[in-house]
Amino acid sequence: MFVCTPEHHTYHNVKTTKEFVVNYPSQKIIEKIGLTASIFEDENMDKISSIGLTAIPSMKVKPPRIAECLIHLECKLIEIRDHAEYGIIVGNIVAASGNEEAVLMQGSATELINKNLSRNPLLAYITPGQHFSTITECQKFPLPKKYKP
Numbered sequence: 001m002f003v004c005t006p007e008h009h010t011y012h013n014v015k016t017t018k019e020f021v022v023n024y025p026s027q028k029i030i031e032k033i034g035l036t037a038s039i040f041e042d043e044n045m046d047k048i049s050s051i052g053l054t055a056i057p058s059m060k061v062k063p064p065r066i067a068e069c070l071i072h073l074e075c076k077l078i079e080i081r082d083h084a085e086y087g088i089i090v091g092n093i094v095a096a097s098g099n100e101e102a103v104l105m106q107g108s109a110t111e112l113i114n115k116n117l118s119r120n121p122l123l124a125y126i127t128p129g130q131h132f133s134t135i136t137e138c139q140k141f142p143l144p145k146k147y148k149p
Contacts, residue, residue, distance in 0.1 A: 001090040006082065014089055018077040019061040022091075023069035024098070026120060027134060029053065033066075060095040070120055071098035110140050 002022060004011040014020045025033040035051045048055040048066055055064035058074045065072040075091030099120065114137055121134035 001088055003086050003088055005086050011080075011087055011089070013063070014077055015080060017062060019063055020075050020077065020089065020091060021058055021061060021063045021065050022073040022075065023066040024071040024073075025066070025069050025123065027123065029068050030123065030132065033069075058095065059097065065097065069098070072096065110138060113138050 004014075006012075010020075023033075032051050032053055036047050046055065048064065054067035056067045058065050058072070061074045061076065063074075065074070072095075073093050074095040074097075076094050078090045078092055081088040081090065117136050117138060121136045124133045124135055125131075126133055
């Protein structure tokens with residue numbers, strides 16, 4: 001899920017198509033990714049290629065993936081929860097792909113995850129103020145010994 005204002009073109013695209021792709025960028029391309037949120041005069045213009053990135057076909061949804069991003073989550077819309085100034089867009093992941101080094105396999109050892117995170121930090125959006133933070137370390141959650149998922 002992600003948060004988007006109803007005034008944004010992305011919000012209307014998701015509401016209309018019922019599909020979306022969450023592309024996780026690296027810190028190296030964050031400025032270009034930020035430009036995709038800009039308003040373009042020509043709504044038919046290919047925003048991705050116009051800012052120097054590469055659109056590639058998705059495996060199961062119509063919206064494209066961005067080749068330069070580390071991870072791609074292709075989603076089908078479940079619901080949009082509208083709140084005062086924003087909407088929470090919730091989807092079901094129907095396909096996932098990405099850079100092999102950035103994809104953290106379930107059950108990986110903490111050391112392996114941290115090695116991958118040191119090379120490819122995850123980015124977290126922080127609001128208000130349009131900030132982001134890098135996540136370069138993880139720790140194992142202290143579950144009880146008899147815990148069964």
